[in-house]
Amino acid sequence: MISLNGLTKRYGDRPAVDGLTLELRPGTVTGFLGPNGAGKTTTMRLILGLDRPSSGTALIGGVPYHRIRNPLRTVGALLDARALHPGRSGHAHLVALARSNGVPRRRVTEVLETVGMAGAARKRAGALSLGMSQRLGIAAALLGDPQVLMFDEPVNGLDPDGVRWVRGLMRSLAAEGRTVFVSSHLMSEMQLTADHLVVIGKGRLIADAPLADVIAGSSLTSVLVRTPHAGDLAVRLRAAGITVDRYGENELEATGAALETVGDLAYEAGIRLHELRAKEASLEQAYQELTAGSVEYGAGA
Numbered sequence: 380m381i382s383l384n385g386l387t388k389r390y391g392d393r394p395a396v397d398g399l400t401l402e403l404r405p406g407t408v409t410g411f412l413g414p415n416g417a418g419k420t421t422t423m424r425l426i427l428g429l430d431r432p433s434s435g436t437a438l439i440g441g442v443p444y445h446r447i448r449n450p451l452r453t454v455g456a457l458l459d460a461r462a463l464h465p466g467r468s469g470h471a472h473l474v475a476l477a478r479s480n481g482v483p484r485r486r487v488t489e490v491l492e493t494v495g496m497a498g499a500a501r502k503r504a505g506a507l508s509l510g511m512s513q514r515l516g517i518a519a520a521l522l523g524d525p526q527v528l529m530f531d532e533p534v535n536g537l538d539p540d541g542v543r544w545v546r547g548l549m550r551s552l553a554a555e556g557r558t559v560f561v562s563s564h565l566m567s568e569m570q571l572t573a574d575h576l577v578v579i580g581k582g583r584l585i586a587d588a589p590l591a592d593v594i595a596g597s598s599l600t601s602v603l604v605r606t607p608h609a610g611d612l613a614v615r616l617r618a619a620g621i622t623v624d625r626y627g628e629n630e631l632e633a634t635g636a637a638l639e640t641v642g643d644l645a646y647e648a649g650i651r652l653h654e655l656r657a658k659e660a661s662l663e664q665a666y667q668e669l670t671a672g673s674v675e676y677g678a679g680a
């Protein structure tokens with residue numbers, strides 16, 4: 380479990396991370412979202428003890444990173460896949476990492492197989508494609524078989540097959556009861572991977588909620604109804620303050636109300652329904668609404 384309490388990091392007088400308080404739970408993939416410069420990488424660096432907080436705390440299993448006795452066996456992380464000695468092979472890198480952290484050497488072979496790098500592991504790190512470097516970084520994170528895993532943009536540079544593989548890996552790590560914290564800008568991918576979302580903007584917490592709740596909270600999530608009495612139902616729904624769009628004679632779309640509310644209002648009015656169906660917003664739409672006020676580096680209209 381990771382707990383952040385009032386976590387703050389200032390560079391000069393500008394906060395990059397501003398009073399984050401939240402908990403990341405085991406058995407869950409938590410997606411970490413936010414516009415460019417929102418403070419995602421800084422938050423991960425603070426959790427990993429690579430930067431010191433200006434105030435507040437980041438604890439892993441109740442202790443700060445620097446007090447963990449065997450960090451690699453407790454937390455695995457991929458922050459920057461290119462941060463490797465370019466002349467060293469992936470295999471040599473992992474062997475050195477295993478040796479200095481008391482991890483048995485056979486784990487190197489295991490994790491290289493897990494990430495599909497067994498063939499390319501003897502290449503110089505500098506000669507690897509971005510996607511292969513990402514796989515190697517993921518192998519390093521898995522090396523100590525840790526309960527907590529953090530990945531900063533792990534699918535960056537991966538081909539569609541690799542993206543699907545990362546999704547399966549995150550899901551299986553969480554299914555084993557591990558805490559998985561993963562940042563990404565690929566909303567469609569996050570929608571398929573994450574159970575829970577933490578959204579930040581300008582260093583501040585915007586949302587900390589199950590994926591389903593974030594999507595249900597979008598103004599674009601609506602209810603589609605098919606009924607021979609669409610006109611009557613529209614009047615009833617509008618009277619209850621619900622926005623209604625009509626499609627043809629027998630169909631309407633109600634926005635800003637739960638499926639149950641629409642069904643109950645129809646029932647109370649004695650209106651027969653032939654179809655009642657939720658039309659979910661995409662995570663991308665929900666995310667854009669949530670972060671509309673926090674985008675610092677946008678391209679304008």
Ligand SMILES: Nc1ncnc2c1ncn2[C@@H]1O[C@H](COP(=O)(O)OP(=O)(O)OP(=O)(O)O)[C@@H](O)[C@H]1O
Pocket residue numbers: 390394395413414415416417418419420421422
């Ligand atoms: N070492 C540093 N010195 C000064 N400012 C920094 C430093 N590191 C990060 N920042 C600033 O902190 C803010 C947050 O940056 P961070 O990299 O954490 O954002 P991010 O959410 O990971 O962004 P992206 O999605 O673009 O990777 C940015 O404004 C960045 O310029």
